[in-house]
Amino acid sequence: MKDPNILPIIQDESWLEGHTQDIYKRYQRYQSAMEEIISYSGSILEFARSHEYYGIHFEKLRNGWIYREWAPNAHNLFLTGDFNQWDRYSHPMKRNYRGDWEIFLPYDKYKDKILHKGKVKVHVEADNGAYDRIPAYIRRVEQDPENHDFAGQLWFPETEFQWTDHDFSAENNKSHPLIYECHIGMAQEKLGVGTYLEFAENILPRIKAGGYNTIQMMAIMEHPYYGSFGYHVSNFFSPTSRFGTPEELKYLVNKAHEMGISVIMDIVHSHAVKNINEGLNEFDGSDHQYFHPGPKGYHEGWDSKLFDYGKLEVKQFLLSNILYWMEEFHFDGFRFDGVTSILYLHHGHTDFDSTEKYFDEGVDYDAVLYLQLANTLIHTYSENQISIAEEVSGMPGISRSPEDGGIGFDFRLAMGIPDFWIKTLKHKPDEHWDMFEMWHELTNRPKKEKTIAYAESHDQALVGDKSIAFWLMDKEMYFSMGVEQTNLVVDRGMALHKLIRLITISLGGEGYLNFIGNEFGHPEWVDFPRVGNDWSYQYARRQWSLADNEDLKYKYLDLWDKKMISLIDQHKVLKSEHAKQIYLDAEKKILVFERADLIFVFSFNISESYFGYEINVPTPGEYMVILDSDESEFGGFQRIDPSISYPTDDQNNIQIYLPNRTAMVLEKRKS
Helix, strand or coil: CCCCCCCHHHHHCHHHHHHHHHHHHHHHHHHHHHHHHHHHHCCHHHHCCHHHCCEEEEECCCCEEEEEEECCCCCEEEEEEHHHCCCCCCCECEECCCCEEEEEEEHHHHCCCCCCCCEEEEEEEECCEEEEECCCCCCCEEECCCCCCEEEECCCCCCCCCCCCCCCCCHHHHHCCEEEEEECCCCCCCCCCCCHHHHHHHHHHHHHHHCCCEEEEECCEECCCHHHCCCCCCEEEEECHHHCCHHHHHHHHHHHHHCCCEEEEEECCCCEECCCCCCCCCCCCCCCCCECCHHHHEECCCCEECECCCCHHHHHHHHHHHHHHHHHHCCCEEEECCHHHHHECCCCCCCCCCHHHHCCCCECHHHHHHHHHHHHHHHHHCCCCEEEECCCCCCCCCCCCHHHCCCCCCEEECCHHHHHHHHHHHHCCHHHCCHHHHHHHHHCCCCCCCEEECCCCHHHHECCCCCHHHHHHCCHHHHCCECCCCCHHHHHHHHHHHHHHHHHHHHCCCEEEEECCHHHCCCCCECCCCHHHCCCCCCCCCCHHHHHCCCECHHHHHHHHHHHHHHHHHCCHHHCCCCEEEEEECCCCEEEEEECCEEEEEECCCCCCEEEEEEECCCCCEEEEEEECCCHHHCCCCCCCCCCEEECCCCCEEEEEECCCEEEEEEECCC
8 A cells, every 4th residue: 555645756666765855855845836936926827927027018007018127237228129219228217126127108109109010129238238138028029131130029910819729629639649840940842941821831731631639849939040940049938030920820820729739839948049139148237147157057068048947037937938838829838948958957968877866966956846837837727738858867757747756747758769769770780680679768668657759850850960761771862762663772761761660659658759751751961051051941941742752752651651640549559558568589570569459560670571470469369450561552562461360379379471671560350
């Protein structure tokens, strides 16, 4: 019988018993913080509404515009912009005792000056000098096409966007997430930046047809450098204007919801761009307003600034940012970037070779608490919201609730799985693939912590590396993908591409993620316009015409992905218990397991096919192949007859023909 006085994570994970006090202290800090928030604001939802106080708003009661900014160490603040011909000193702001500055602009006086799309900045005089800055809570930022300068933009459209997604529910998608990771700008085939509207019209139907139920959108928060992939954020409350207007982003989300697709954001609260002109760095003249002072506030590997999660105002800023995106744009949740860096003062730059590393002085407990509060806010807003941690250290309880002793995420990204595949493809010939290692890498996760499995994401495809398809087939993808062509490199590559994706989705987690275009084996890498490539968009796009071309083999991989996703969704494989291994033959490189009452059979053998291969199945009956990677419609050799059934013998064994480099899924025929 379990002790109700011991946190559930300790009861479920015996290896953590030596850290009972550490985990309990983690929980106590969370409890105390929640009590303070409730005492201070009434609820965490109200606590996370600083974006309704700061920034520029129209106040109906006072009949005018109010602008507020938190800048406790600044000497003077002045609002400037189109409305006053960019006079830096005509509109001084007043400071209160908390370090908040504000200015009120009455409607009667400014109705012809404070206009929709007007440009604004705030002139800040402080210890670091005098700078024109972009307001911290600004809702839109636009870049001047001539001088490339960024400025805040007033956004007061005459009519509000009319949402039609009131009946949409993300409940089913959250319980069985099939995630399509995408970047709006690089989603089109043209040599240029794609838009929200183009994505809604051209790409959403592809995602729906592919069977994915969730979109994970990158690079939504404004960032000054396009090539940062959206990870050097400057303006946290501004959807990037590169892709269109806020209303056009809302249109995209609304249309996705009409299709039954959830939309989650790749949110970057792990760091911020260090730029002074565009971002938050030294906003009030100090190096410790939003960020840690000195070296502690700088990430050398990312060349960016690090938030001080222990500061009340910073917690409010970040929590308000989360609530803003959920309320204003109807996002259904978040994938938190760089959680390992957030959790540790060393940002994960250590070997996690002992459990002490999860609780020693290297842990930033202010950051742990912030993530607990962030997840509480998300799930208080709606229990159907989804939160995913990009976390590689294996921090215990990352995807368990704070009440269980955890951090509160719904899922953790299984970052070890793509690393395993890339290392295997880079360093091991096929005949040396280790089936025991493969099973371990794909199943090594706590039973009560949910995981998003993936074979590759944007990380594996970024310039300097290659996608799985490109590792497998490389230059042959340029010359040998015709349906009438015979090429051993392509035959091997397509076979393994299908096997890798099926074994990852069926064995690796409780959710699945695919990066845009990789479902059909998109060739090449991802490289955004920059000096080094002469500002080319050649590799910052997706070539959908490859998958649509009936004369090319990309169509086979695309169809395989559709059928694979459909089977996984139909049988709710990701909601089922962990897979049970039935058979592993290290020498012949065969792996068989059961999950969701389906039998998954994989042969990674490079040359041998087996007649009458015997498999012991859990229950007696007659079994049929319901998915076969070797079918001709998937570019295979049609070596398996789909009409054959496989009855069990007295020992619950079936005998099958198992070709090399083939995967099949069998289901017991219903009587």
